[in-house]
Amino acid sequence: MSLSAHRTLEALRDEALELAVDARERGDEAEELRETVRAVSLDRAPLPQVSAGVWQMEERGHEVGAVSAWHEVKAEVARLALYGCVRRCLNARSGRPS
Numbered sequence: 001m002s003l004s005a006h007r008t009l010e011a012l013r014d015e016a017l018e019l020a021v022d023a024r025e026r027g028d029e030a031e032e033l034r035e036t037v038r039a040v041s042l043d044r045a046p047l048p049q050v051s052a053g054v055w056q057m058e059e060r061g062h063e064v065g066a067v068s069a070w071h072e073v074k075a076e077v078a079r080l081a082l083y084g085c086v087r088r089c090l091n092a093r094s095g096r097p098s
Helices: 009-026 029-041 052-059 065-094
Strands: none
16 A cells, blocks of 8 residues: 555544455355454554654663553554454354344
């Protein structure tokens, strides 16, 4: 994808949800789950932009607030994606709609 084709998180999330519905209609549970997890991971605020210089300072042991915030957001996204995946699997096994 080129820089000129950049899309918003909302557009990417909507696309993932559409792909999940398509996969469900085809009976492809694995693909449905992958796209659902991707949609959940995109349901967030954009990650802070961190320059290469800031990353280098962090690597040298200097604490940088932007990098800490970036790591916190990434951890929260991973937690929410895992929660959504587990919840969906449990609902599927119990017969409840997701």
